[in-house]
Amino acid sequence: MLAKQRHRLTIQPPKKIISVAEVLEKSDELLISKAFNQPVTQIYQCTEGFLAISDKTTNALVMNEEFLIIEKEWLDETRFVPIVTDLLRTTQPVIRYRLDDVLVTKKTDAVFTELTAIEGRLGDVLYGKRGAEIIPIFADTCRQHMAGSPVEFEDYRIVQLTLDEFNIQVFPEPENRTLIIDHLNQLFKQKSCLIPTWQWQDYEKHKAGSKKRRIQSRLGVMADTVASVDLTGKNK
Structure with missing residues (x-):
């Protein structure tokens, strides 16, 4: 909404834009980035843990595999359902918890998995x-x-x-x-x-x-x- 009304706003341009909770569609990301001349940082977090965040340099969405074990239940060559094990939790263990999300990987030689998109829920x-x-x-x-x-x-x-x-x-x-x-x-x-x-x-x-x-x-x-x-x- 703010991006579409950018020409009518009198506020200073934001120094950082963060997308959380919602699936960020590519068209929306391009609209927001162009309106405010800022890349959109994504945070992928849910009850089961902090799963991914945009890289500071490339803005690619990178999975938090330093502290989580994220197994992949493959749906096709690029899409998978994450199965999460949290290595740090003690009071409420998360062990091989299968999420209801469909994620899309990016082919890369990076140590941690990069995502091209969070498509949404498997049930949808x-x-x-x-x-x-x-x-x-x-x-x-x-x-x-x-x-x-x-x-x-x-x-x-x-x-x-x-x-x-x-x-x-x-x-x-x-x-x-x-x-x-x-x-x-x-x-x-x-x-x-x-x-x-x-x-x-x-x-x-x-x-x-x-x-x-x-x-x-x-x-x-x-x-x-x-x-x-x-x-x-x-x-x-």
């Missing part, structure tokens, strides 16, 4: 149907696809209700909804999935203080099937 991975197979569609894939939409918009929300039914909200209301639906269907066609049903809803404004999740799944129990699907979408 979307799915498509390819015959009897269930194909995962990761949040970042969907975000990038929406970024290439032929229709301009400020915000959107996509919610999966069943394997073949989705809700969609877009702000501002587009003149041609079909263009967006056709664009989303291209994503399913690329993965040879059946075309789902899209239910258009009025846009609900984000509530202050709540986490902003543009992409959500209400399938819940389907989340664990991601680990049983390989890169081609075939069950292992």
Whole structure:
């Protein structure tokens, strides 16, 4: 919000910008960085510990593997679910605790794991149907696809209700909804999935203080099937 209203502000530019708690989408990071001429530092922390922070020199998000053992449950070649063991806790041990997050690694020779993104929750991975197979569609894939939409918009929300039914909200209301639906269907066609049903809803404004999740799944129990699907979408 402040980044969009930067030209109207009379405050001094911030010396440091820190993103916590929310998934920082690339488009938001670029908007904020450009508005204030400052890189955005990310802190990845949760109840289970201090997991990662942006490097002071490169601004790359680096995992805190000096004090944590972070095992990787791989979902594909770059995405994984972290399993955390805290080496320092004594009163409330954290031993091989599997988080509900999807992280994306950066290929590097660095000692500690570098991340290109925190995609969000494993429970919010979307799915498509390819015959009897269930194909995962990761949040970042969907975000990038929406970024290439032929229709301009400020915000959107996509919610999966069943394997073949989705809700969609877009702000501002587009003149041609079909263009967006056709664009989303291209994503399913690329993965040879059946075309789902899209239910258009009025846009609900984000509530202050709540986490902003543009992409959500209400399938819940389907989340664990991601680990049983390989890169081609075939069950292992």
